[in-house]
Amino acid sequence: MRLTVFWERMADHFGAGxxxxxxxxxxxxxxxxxxxxxxxxxxxxxxxxxxxxxxVMSVPAEKR
Structure with missing residues (x-):
């Protein structure tokens, strides 16, 4: 996984801030x-x- 994809997923699930x-x-x-x-x-x-x-943060399976 590229770092850009990682940060996109983080922002998508948790919000950018x-x-x-x-x-x-x-x-x-x-x-x-x-x-x-x-x-x-x-x-x-x-x-x-x-x-x-x-x-750790219980992200739903469909977002993993």
Missing amino acids: CADTLARDHVMSELGGRTVHEALAAGWNAKDVWQVVCT
């Missing part, structure tokens, strides 16, 4: 105690990060 806030501020143990931004900067694959976000 909330997606950035979530990605910047919400630490997820499933990402090794990192935020989305930190996980991506550490080299995590965007698809893997998206799957974690979907699980």
Whole structure:
């Protein structure tokens, strides 16, 4: 998954402002105690990060 697709999905589900806030501020143990931004900067694959976000934030299956 390209980063542009990842951020489009984040904005589509959470709204542009909330997606950035979530990605910047919400630490997820499933990402090794990192935020989305930190996980991506550490080299995590965007698809893997998206799957974690979907699980943690209960994103409906049709949006995954």
